[in-house]
Amino acid sequence: MPICDRYGRSVEEKWQEWWEKSGTYNFSESDASKPVYSIDTPPPFTSGELHMGHVLSYSYFDFVARYKRMRGYNVYYPQGWDCQGFPTEVKVESKYGRKPPKEFRQLCAKWTEEFIAKMRAQMKALGFSADWRYEYRTMDPSYHKKVQLSILEMHKKGLIYRSEHPVYWCTNCVSALAKTDTEDVSRETELHYVSFSLGGKPLLIATTRPELMHACVAVAYNPSDERYAKLGETKVETAFGKQVPLIPDSDVDKEFGTGVVMVCTFGDKQDIIWMYKHKLPVIRAIDEHGRLINTGEMGLDGLKCGEARAKILERLKAEGKLVKSAKIQQVVKVHDRCKKPVEFLLSMQWFAKITEKSEEIIDYAKKIKWTPSFGIQYLIDWARYVEWDWVISRQRVFGTPLPFWIDQKTGKAYPAEESELPFNPDLRPTKIGPDGQILHAESSTCDCWVDSSITPLVIGRWPEDKAFLSRVYPASLRPQGVEIVRTWAFYTIYRCSQLTSQAPFKEILLNGNVLAPDGKKMSKSLGNIISPDKLLTDYSADAIRQWAALSGAMAKDRPFSYQDMQYSKSFINKVVNAAKLVEKACADFDGSEAPRFSLRMVDRWILSRLSGIVSKATESFEGFQFHQAIKIVQDFFWHEFCDFYLEYAKHRIYQPEIYGHESKRAAQYAMRRVLLECCQLLAPITPHLSEEIWQSFRPGQSIHLSSWPESKSHEADPEAEEQVEFLNWVVSQARQHKADRKQPLNSEISHASISAPFPISDIEEEIHATARIKVINYALGSKSVSFA
């Protein structure tokens, strides 16, 4: 099969079909002879399209998978899909409107399947070598079952509990949120100075949320604040005449406002901290829709916060208790999906204990090898900062049902039986409890991180297939984005270690984000999004993959670079053309012969260089330094093999009758070997290109199942490197000489005086034939050359 004339998508598609048909990337469950390398790949959220971040990240671990396969590992590389999530609900609702839960879930699932199909096609088009027989989807009943089982296990261990607790709450979406569902927005607001009363004298407090005053349960000051430290009073009367304790607390900022703060339940996080610290009573200030409740005599129940605030300010003003109002900049948390401010609400939710496990989680994280090593710091910082347990329940529809039965009369929860899994309230909304009472299926669903934090176990067929599990778990590698260390990595380490007493993976490889070419984040609003599909058409998958490899240091954001793409495309073109030369040159050569010919100095040189390149590239792959690996091979291939070696070989190939048939064989042997071994070194990164060339020499055998090249130390040849470096220099000088005189490169130089610190008899032929120098005057001495 001759090498393609022009490399492009049709070549790539040809090989993608061939690989699929041949089962090239199949994991073997029965083969015990090879060590297993298992990859806990990230299941992308099923948004319908891969973005460049996916492309970068998925390329990275595809490089690893392919490299390990060639290193003789039995690579287990499943690919899953993270299906359930708020964005899907939003999209489906906007398309179909509100529907009953059961029907809505079905619509979400159908929608998601379409998206998966699109994304899977993109992954295949990019040449990712997943074994699709092991595909999983978090929305499948079988996946639900494992999630629910893991929840029940953790419940048995006392790690999961149901409790009334303040949670981040979106009054717009009417659901509990995790902290990671929120983001910060800076805005301008008014700070109001309100007069409270302390033993008959006014005490000024400052607040941005006077509408919560009815939930004020204390007033706090900093004990080191001289203005208030010696007050001696313990009770304060609020502007509405309620007696509350006056408490000292060092968290109070002396500089802000008046240095005195009213503590409410629950204006913000600090209020909750104080509430717990000082064991303050709880007054529910607002309901789940963001309307005031429990305002008592104030009569403001049912009003939205904004309306209530206006009314209260009016009232305070009338009573002369509003001293002043000032504009300030404020950072508020908003729900990342709907951008509405987040409230704290006391709510019955399910929790997983993490605060008391944080050090244990860190210990497990330390058993994992992090690349880059500083990545673990993100997890440690996060784990040590965790203040509350993880709210694992969401008031959502398209999600994994929490496997519990609730007695609505007593509020008691009963875990589902294992035989009831997958637990599905659609199929069985109620049952009779142990005491004959009616139990209702819990209607909350799991936070999607609950689903994704057991991927290493799910792909390991936990818990039923212990033999399989022990082969692939802990996973050899967890690749993921650096921005989800505190979620995906953190929760996975936590959950899996609690369930198995083992860290879930041996190594973790972190990647950064792809920025737009201008260095900004890619976003729809900026219109700077780059679509992988477009790049695929314009440049090819292997060019995109080279861009990913070139994108450099790990866990660092990188602007997208069209220059790298262009260079990658040119490199592919170069390789194809060089391969065509070698293919033609080796038409009469059986490559399997041993190198029994007498190699010329230039052959020894290129093989010596090759052995160095193989060892450097191998080292780079071992350390996940793909930019280094690709660069080393590219530079060698282009600037040593193509620019010099192939030029040195041409006269021997084309004119064996002059230069000798043995010499031709030696050149054929060397060029073929360098070409094929370079293709192998490139195979993890440019799998299609490498396969195209490899199979033109070895039809029917995939390069991806070939053994990684060995660095042959006996071929290291300092003498050849020294002499040929000199030769290269002489040739460059000759080229420069011709360029200066505007002569074509194939013009002849009649005479050259050359001196070298060694005899040049072994490279003289190349000086004649490649530099086209007719007569050489040689003298032993320091390096020099002149032409006449």
Added chain:
RNA sequence: GGGCCCGUAGUGGAAUGGUUAACACGUCGCUCUCACACAGCGAAGAUUCGCGGUUCGAUCCCGCGCGGGCCCACCA
């Protein structure tokens, strides 16, 4: 406020305690030489952010400063 990362030719970016600091894109010449003009050959372009320190020697190690970026926390 805390943690982390970074500052190298016009641009993007490697590498290194020690001779002229890669490579690519871009620029400027020359060449369509039988693999390749998606090319070849050549040229120009860098006080490796600043200041100190360690060292025989620093772009690299340390400190400070200046300037970017990411994550986290955050004041009622």
